[in-house]
Amino acid sequence: MNEAAIRRAGAAAEATAAPAPRRALAAAGRAGLVLAQRALLLSVLLAVVFAAIELLPGDAATATSERGESAAGTAARRHLLGLDRPVWERFGDWMTALPTGDLGTSARGERVTGLLAAPFPNTLLLGATAFAVTLVTALALGCWGALRPGGAVDRILGLACGIALALPEFVVSVGLLLALSLWTGWLPPVTLTAPDGSPASWTMLVMPVLALAVPQAGWNARIVRGALADQADAPHVTAARLDGLSPRRVLLRHALPGAWPAIATGAATSTGMLLGGAVVVETLFNYPGLGTVLSGAVADRDTPVIAAVVACTGAVISLVLLGADLVRARTLGARP
Numbered sequence: 001m002n003e004a005a006i007r008r009a010g011a012a013a014e015a016t017a018a019p020a021p022r023r024a025l026a027a028a029g030r031a032g033l034v035l036a037q038r039a040l041l042l043s044v045l046l047a048v049v050f051a052a053i054e055l056l057p058g059d060a061a062t063a064t065s066e067r068g069e070s071a072a073g074t075a076a077r078r079h080l081l082g083l084d085r086p087v088w089e090r091f092g093d094w095m096t097a098l099p100t101g102d103l104g105t106s107a108r109g110e111r112v113t114g115l116l117a118a119p120f121p122n123t124l125l126l127g128a129t130a131f132a133v134t135l136v137t138a139l140a141l142g143c144w145g146a147l148r149p150g151g152a153v154d155r156i157l158g159l160a161c162g163i164a165l166a167l168p169e170f171v172v173s174v175g176l177l178l179a180l181s182l183w184t185g186w187l188p189p190v191t192l193t194a195p196d197g198s199p200a201s202w203t204m205l206v207m208p209v210l211a212l213a214v215p216q217a218g219w220n221a222r223i224v225r226g227a228l229a230d231q232a233d234a235p236h237v238t239a240a241r242l243d244g245l246s247p248r249r250v251l252l253r254h255a256l257p258g259a260w261p262a263i264a265t266g267a268a269t270s271t272g273m274l275l276g277g278a279v280v281v282e283t284l285f286n287y288p289g290l291g292t293v294l295s296g297a298v299a300d301r302d303t304p305v306i307a308a309v310v311a312c313t314g315a316v317i318s319l320v321l322l323g324a325d326l327v328r329a330r331t332l333g334a335r336p
Contacts, residue, residue, distance in 0.1 A: 034325060038318040043095065045314060046307050050091040053303045059083050060107035060301045081107060094304060098311065104304035106297075112308045115293065118197030120312055123282070123289035125198075127274045127316075129205060130212035134274070135267050137217040142224025143256070147247055149229065157221070164218025169277040173211040173284045180207060190286040197288055204285075211281045216270040223266035227259035234258060261328035268324030275313045 061078035082090055094104055103112035141161065145154040181189040187207055192200040199205055231237055232255060240254040282291030290309050297305035 030329075034322060035318070038321070042311065042314045042318065046095065046310060047091060049307050049310050050087055050094075050303055053301055053306060054087045056301060058301055060303065063300045063302075064107045081105075090303070094307060103308040103311075106305050107300050107302040112304050115305065116290070116308060116312065119289050119293050122198060122287070123275070123278055123291070124316070126205065126208055126212070126278055126282070126287065126289060127271070130209045130216070130274050131267070131271065133209055133213040134216045134220055134270060137213065138220030138224050138267075139263075141217070141221040142228060143251060145221075145225050146228040146232075146251055146255070149232070154225075158225070161218040161221045161225075165215050165222070166218075167215055169211050169215060169280050170284060172214045173207070173281055176207045176210055177284075191288065193288045199288070204287075208278075208281050208285045208287050211284075212274050212277050215277075216273055219273075220263075220266050220270060224259065224263055227262035228255050230262075231255040231258045264324040264327040268321045271320040272317050275317065 059078065060081055061074050061083055065074050065077070078084055082093075097104065101113065103116070106112055106115055141157050145157040148154055177189055180187045188201075188204055191204040191208070194200045228251065234255070237250060237254045237258075240250045245253075278289060279291035279294055281287065282289040283295060286292075290313070293305065294309050296302075297309070
């Protein structure tokens with residue numbers, strides 16, 4: 001190779017490599033923009049929470065008043081809680097303190113940060129375990145059905161997944177309580193709390209996790225099956241079949257990677273459903289999570305606690321959605 005050819009090859013290599021840093025910067029900029037948009041959306045949601053609690057009958061001072069308390073005592077506590085100030089002013093103060101980690105004070109005089117210190121990790125444990133069970137089950141069922149498209153297994157799995165996703169969490173919870181606790185005695189019907197505030201045994205997680213995972217596993221299995229069906233006619237998948245590769249290898253090595261964007265988006269969407277369903281499931285199983293705290297806070301009209309729960313769960317959902325966006329962008333960017 002002469003010197004001119006070497007120079008041309010070097011220039012071509014530089015041209016190919018140069019855009020990489022720019023692509024990284026562009027990806028970081030897009031991620032920052034998405035985070036800013038979701039932070040703004042969360043702020044609007046928190047404003048709606050403050051306004052909605054304000055419209056409910058009564059307030060935190062009357063809801064937490066002692067029996068026989070005088071009107072003067074209730075008015076004094078209302079002033080102490082700042083309820084005599086405009087709602088927009090209280091919302092502004094709460095939002096200003098939020099970036100510092102200060103979630104305010106509850107209507108009963110407890111720091112909200114301390115109030116959520118034990119329940120929030122418990123809910124994260126429940127939600128993360130249910131999310132993992134959901135994803136693994138959905139991938140297994142979706143891939144199993146895709147190995148024999150249109151076959152008996154595929155049709156049965158499609159019917160079963162349709163039934164599962166139509167079942168509300170409380171119906172699944174009642175069924176699990178009957179089958180695994182009352183009739184067989186295999187699992188404890190309620191959750192007992194250890195001294196540190198966590199569930200006393202891992203067996204107490206089984207039914208709450210299943211109650212959350214069953215409907216979402218059915219939904220995500222259908223997404224996996226549909227995404228694999230869309231990939232079945234892709235050129236690289238067709239070429240792999242024509243090369244004589246086994247159906248399992250074609251599915252796992254060629255169809256599944258292209259289906260990841262849709263799978264990741266569906267799984268991320270399920271995060272909100274899992275955390276929302278956790279409120280009902282935690283109440284039914286007496287699980288020491290945010291559901292119990294939230295139900296008590298609504299009864300007390302305790303705006304700082306309700307807003308803190310919404311902020312914590314909203315932050316988790318936003319991060320999971322961002323992860324799904326990154327998986328989708330990486331997968332699409334890796335395609336030739």
